[in-house]
Amino acid sequence: MISTAHFHPMLVHFPIALVVLGFMAEVVLLFFKKEPGLFATGFYLLIAGTLSALAALLAGVFFTPEMSGAASEIQEVHELFAWITLGTLLAASVMRVFLYFKKTENTSLKRIALALYCLGAIAVSITGFYGGTLVYDYMMPI
Numbered sequence: 645m646i647s648t649a650h651f652h653p654m655l656v657h658f659p660i661a662l663v664v665l666g667f668m669a670e671v672v673l674l675f676f677k678k679e680p681g682l683f684a685t686g687f688y689l690l691i692a693g694t695l696s697a698l699a700a701l702l703a704g705v706f707f708t709p710e711m712s713g714a715a716s717e718i719q720e721v722h723e724l725f726a727w728i729t730l731g732t733l734l735a736a737s738v739m740r741v742f743l744y745f746k747k748t749e750n751t752s753l754k755r756i757a758l759a760l761y762c763l764g765a766i767a768v769s770i771t772g773f774y775g776g777t778l779v780y781d782y783m784m785p786i
Contacts, residue, residue, distance in 0.1 A: 651703040660772050662693035667765040694733040701726045715782040722774035729767040736760035
């Protein structure tokens with residue numbers, strides 16, 4: 645039987661993979677501007693990564709027990725970066741959805757969205773690092 649404590653560990657891999665691969669597609673798109681498939685790939689991976697980050701964060705908040713000692717300090721940093729990740733990804737997603745539906749070529753908004761996407765990819769990597777630290781250094785399921 646699956647315990648609710650397993651929800652967070654089962655979900656955390658999705659935002660890491662989706663956001664990092666989506667951002668890499670966006671970077672490749674900078675060099676191959678006429679490839680529409682890369683634009684769609686980056687866009688849909690951003691949306692899927694944002695939704696999976698929300699699911700992973702909520703599973704962590706509601707189904708992960710509080711830790712004590714040094715593990716608690718690392719857990720707090722892990723949670724902080726999870727919220728930073730979700731915030732940057734939500735902002736990037738809103739901008740990209742706006743650009744998509746307005747069908748505009750607003751270069752400033754595209755650059756801001758790409759910068760936020762980059763920050764989200766960095767933040768999800770840092771979040772994963774601290775989550776891995778909790779698991780491997782403190783043998784705590786997160």
